Amino acid sequence: xxxxxxxxxxxxxxxxxxxxxxxxxxxxxxxxxxxxxxxxxxxxxxxxxxxxxxxxxxxxxxxxxxxxxxxxxxxxxxxxxxxxxxxxxxxxxxxxxxxxxxxxxxxxxxxxxxxxxxxxxxxxxxxxxxxxxxxxxxxxxxxxxxxxxxxxxxxxxxxxxxxxxxxxxxxxxxxxxxxxxxxxxxxxxxxxxxxxxxxxxxxxxxxxxxxxxxxxxxxxxxxxxxxxxxxxxxxxxxxxxxxxxxxxxxxxxxxxxxxxxxxxxxxxxxxxxxxxxxxxxxxxxxxxxxxxxxxxxxxxxxxxxxxxxxxxxxxxxxxxxxxxxxxxxxxxxxxxxxxxxxxxxxxxxxxxxxxxxxxxxxxxxxxxxxxxxxxxxxxxxxxxxxxxxxxxxxxxxxxxxxxxxxxxxxxxxxxxxxxxxxxxxxxxxxxxxxxxxxxxxxxxxxxxxxxxxxxxxxxxxxxxxxxxxxxxxxxxxxxxxxxxxxxxxxxxxxxxxxxxxxxxxxxxxxxxxxxxxxxxxxxxxxxxxxxxxxxxxxxxxxxxxxxxxxxxxxxxxxxxxxxxxxxxxxxxxxxxxxxxxxxxxxxxxxxxxxxxxxxxxxxxxxxxxxxxxxxxxxxxxxxxxxxxxxxxxxxx
Numbered sequence: 306x307x308x309x310x311x312x313x314x315x316x317x318x319x320x321x322x323x324x325x326x327x328x329x330x331x332x333x334x335x336x337x338x339x340x341x342x343x344x345x346x347x348x349x350x351x352x353x354x355x356x357x358x359x360x361x362x363x364x365x366x367x368x369x370x371x372x373x374x375x376x377x378x379x380x381x382x383x384x385x386x387x388x389x390x391x392x393x394x395x396x397x398x399x400x401x402x403x404x405x406x407x408x409x410x411x412x413x414x415x416x417x418x419x420x421x422x423x424x425x426x427x428x429x430x431x432x433x434x435x436x437x438x439x440x441x442x443x444x445x446x447x448x449x450x451x452x453x454x455x456x457x458x459x460x461x462x463x464x465x466x467x468x469x470x471x472x473x474x475x476x477x478x479x480x481x482x483x484x485x486x487x488x489x490x491x492x493x494x495x496x497x498x499x500x501x502x503x504x505x506x507x508x509x510x511x512x513x514x515x516x517x518x519x520x521x522x523x524x525x526x527x528x529x530x531x532x533x534x535x536x537x538x539x540x541x542x543x544x545x546x547x548x549x550x551x552x553x554x555x556x557x558x559x560x561x562x563x564x565x566x567x568x569x570x571x572x573x574x575x576x577x578x579x580x581x582x583x584x585x586x587x588x589x590x591x592x593x594x595x596x597x598x599x600x601x602x603x604x605x606x607x608x609x610x611x612x613x614x615x616x617x618x619x620x621x622x623x624x625x626x627x628x629x630x631x632x633x634x635x636x637x638x639x640x641x642x643x644x645x646x647x648x649x650x651x652x653x654x655x656x657x658x659x660x661x662x663x664x665x666x667x668x669x670x671x672x673x674x675x676x677x678x679x680x681x682x683x684x685x686x687x688x689x690x691x692x693x694x695x696x697x698x699x700x701x702x703x704x705x706x707x708x709x710x711x712x713x714x715x716x717x718x719x720x721x722x723x724x725x726x727x728x729x730x731x732x733x734x735x736x737x738x739x740x741x742x743x744x745x746x747x748x749x750x751x752x753x754x755x756x757x758x759x760x761x762x763x764x765x766x767x768x769x770x771x772x773x774x775x776x777x778x779x780x781x782x783x784x785x786x787x788x789x790x791x792x793x794x795x796x797x798x799x800x801x802x803x804x805x806x807x808x809x810x811x812x813x814x815x816x817x818x819x820x821x822x823x824x825x826x827x828x829x830x831x832x833x834x835x836x837x838x839x840x841x842x843x844x845x846x847x848x849x850x851x852x853x854x855x856x857x858x859x860x861x862x863x864x865x866x867x868x869x870x871x872x873x874x875x876x877x878x879x880x881x882x883x884x885x886x887x888x889x890x891x892x893x894x895x896x897x898x899x900x901x902x903x904x905x906x907x908x909x910x911x912x913x914x915x916x917x918x919x920x921x922x923x924x925x926x927x928x929x930x931x932x933x934x935x936x937x938x939x940x941x
Contacts, residue, residue, distance in 0.1 A: 310393025336400025366413035369444030374569035433591030452564040461526035511557035512889035519549035534609035546681035573883025645735030668706035746938035759930035805837035819928035830920035846939025853932040856894030857882025
């Protein structure tokens, strides 16, 4: 390990941060990373790209009043360079871009301060940014912001996102029109004439490598010659939006390495933060850590992944960092903590309060029940309970929050109505909290597991023409392309019929209720049936049907009982969802719970049938995923 101090070299159009282990070259005053030199490689970034297209922060924005999840894409370029810390132990440099009224309609109304930090003896560098919208400025929408690094395609061929999600990757050339065939949407292509034959017949799609925030701490690339790893480490999720289950892009063919902070992926427009004129806002995104490693006493390049995971643990333990110069990033002693115990009360499961193991508990800005799923302006802090339901959330930024939770194995969302005000150094004990999940009566039958995903249901094998080899015999086989088309193959003439007590949801409940492709190439809606027997009917009572949805995309759920043609239906969600989960190989998007009354007079002794109709059918990609369905007896 080098003991050289950190040095800064200021040139006409660039600055170079050098600690003897690596050198990072950044354009001045724009703040674009143009070069990273390490282990004898002059530049790990793609030297064929223009300097402004190698390592950068960018965003997508639109003017107030516009809708959708798109807008103007903008690579953030500073107009002023400043050294904020410079000594042998640490460098921190700032690239700022200030907004003024002369830029109205031309640039996003934000002051942006991008920072880069290098420490002595550290095999990497940090980056974070401060976004600020002043009260008097015009409103705007911010669908996306992120950090992008484009690595050398002749060096980095092996990508790792998780222990069981890593592989040698195709070249970006393989996605070119002459080497690939387009599929249902631009992100997915079928590789037909690859540079290297091993990739022939494979599907490439960046969404196949998405990851949930709770699991998205380190991902990156490995170069074999010389053995070098490039890793993007995110030690905290506090600045990410949408809570622990929100899915984000990671790395993909390019080779490209991303740090996603804001995106509408797997949620839709509800996730887009919309700022009004007169609404002040400031947020710190990051820091994230770019970690570089090499082999020392080991010959296996995959050791670089193991080492990156160890480094991730080190970075997590150091959070919140105490070396950042900005006052907008509070140190640990300026933050607070919240503890307590969460238990569940469900008298149809137990007469005693139930200890919950592995429940998710978090602080997010005040809002409605479950609002943390689409919250996108503030900070969130999440943890999991121990086996007895105890939780501790450390290092919470000062501010006002609600406490939210959800418990695998139980439906619905918990919210504590108390506004929790975090102040510097506070230690708040919430005591025992009790969640009463929605429940009217005893369970007559249930389908699935209430865990907010459709992962337990039947996921088919993909069409052999559309394979990603990584996901063959993989626990996340739902990440294969085109699985929505397999429904028409499996149910060509009639829809799914599930018989309670006979069928098994693991093999007999298709993971997504999608449209069926007809012979003329058009699509039609589908109606699934749940058949069940009741020996006795409480004619004066009200039964309750609970339907928890894991995702929806421009879909509608209509519920009928014993009459498939009843008009109007007993219940309809109306058109819901813009999650796009089916297309993007997810197994969940936004969670939604619907509770439907079934009067006893609608039921019959003996066999009954619930009809679940999804009528929206303008494309192959519309549909629903169920999390869990339960029929409850009338209250007793």
